[in-house]
Amino acid sequence: MKELFVLLKQGNKSALMAAIVNAVIAILRGTAFFFTGNVAMFAETMHAIGDAANQFFVFIGSALSKKTPTKRFPNGFGRLVNLVLLGAVIVVAIMSYETIKEGVHHVLHPTEAEGFFIVVGVLLAGVILESMVLAKAMKEVIHETHVEAKGLGILVQSIKNVGKATPATKLVFMEDLVATGGGLLALLAVLLSKWTGQHVLEGIASVLIGLMMLFVVGKVFIDNAAGVLGEADDEMEKKIGHILIQDPEVKDIRNITVMKEGETLHVEVEVELEASITIEEADVIKERLAGQVMGQKGVADVLIEFSKDDGEVDWKMHYT
CATH class of the missing domain: 3.30.70.1350 (Cation efflux protein, cytoplasmic domain)
Known part of the structure; x- marks a missing residue:
């Protein structure tokens, strides 16, 4: 047990922070969806649940991968983080499917949701929290790739060099970039739906958010499958x-x-x-x-x- 705590201290801090923040966001959005029935809120709730679970797995995997080699496993446990991430993408894939399915249903049968101000407030709060985690992940990418950047340069250089970051940091960056964009998309859909009366927009936003999640699933799967097989640098x-x-x-x-x-x-x-x-x-x-x-x-x-x-x-x- 003592060894486990020592390993957990070495886990990816960005992943742990992202998991906690997304868990809080999922609770807020889930509660708002329960009271309003807003489909865009449902999509973002699924997104937050998937990200929270994924990033928690990333934290655990990154910690356990630092376990010292044993007689049974003389090459160490470095690839364990890749195996954990391959399992974690299954969670996001399921959430993506549910998000797209609900979005399609709302496109075919659009309805007006209640609690406009609650939805807007929760979505806005989520975007702010997600952007804070994304900023942390950007700085982690800069740190791991030894690139000097300040101000807007951090955004540009982190996007440019994210491929060179560790698997855990790369995943957190990608998920929170998509999560922040998804939150803004959901917020825009809710506002336009209210102002134009075109409630089908919320369903379209849900489908787009689900597709964004699937993109992350595909990218993470390909990257970590290569890591499991053994990839040359x-x-x-x-x-x-x-x-x-x-x-x-x-x-x-x-x-x-x-x-x-x-x-x-x-x-x-x-x-x-x-x-x-x-x-x-x-x-x-x-x-x-x-x-x-x-x-x-x-x-x-x-x-x-x-x-x-x-x-x-x-x-x-x-x-x-």
């Missing part, structure tokens, strides 16, 4: 290769592989040295190179092998 391969090729003793890099294991990276590299290098000198070089690689963010371990310089250039990335 091409950008980190290039970065580590660039570092190693600068060493005066390294003549060439025959092969380099950087595999993602959840939030950690495992590096294997084969470098070429002069044939005259002694075993003692090779040990010193290996220790030096390993230290440089281990100094990179996210690297959990590195395996370095040496080969005799064959006079041919194998590592092309250095020259492009």
Whole structure:
């Protein structure tokens, strides 16, 4: 039990914050839907429930993935976060289906909902809370990708670099970006429905929100399926290769592989040295190179092998 609490302290804080906020939003929206019957509110309630459950799973998965390797699982638990996220998307998929189904029903049989001011107030409060979580996720993306940005630059750079963030942070960012947009869409639909009398707009908004949720489901599934199978990090391969090729003793890099294991990276590299290098000198070089690689963010371990310089250039990335 003590180990579990220690692991939970290492869980993704953005995911935990998002789970709590979305749980509160789900309660508020669910209560408002119960009293008003507003279909746009129903869509956003389903959205908040799905996000809260998903992000809670993300927090748990990100924490457990940091468990140290055991004899039974010598490669560690890095991919556990990907497995948890694959399970979590099922929850969102179910909520997406219910949201679309209810929206279609309202499009075919539009009715006027009650409690206009309650609905507007709850939706507006939800948008504000969601945007706060989204801002937190944006800053987390900036922090994890080592990008400097201020003001509106945080928005631009976080969208640009979200693909390089950890799986947990990426999911929170995507879900809250869609959630904030969905809240604004629902709010706009309620206002236009009231002003124009076209109550079918709320049903259309519900369908669109459901489709936005399905987009997140598809994106998260593809990303984490790749993580479970084992995905190479091409950008980190290039970065580590660039570092190693600068060493005066390294003549060439025959092969380099950087595999993602959840939030950690495992590096294997084969470098070429002069044939005259002694075993003692090779040990010193290996220790030096390993230290440089281990100094990179996210690297959990590195395996370095040496080969005799064959006079041919194998590592092309250095020259492009």
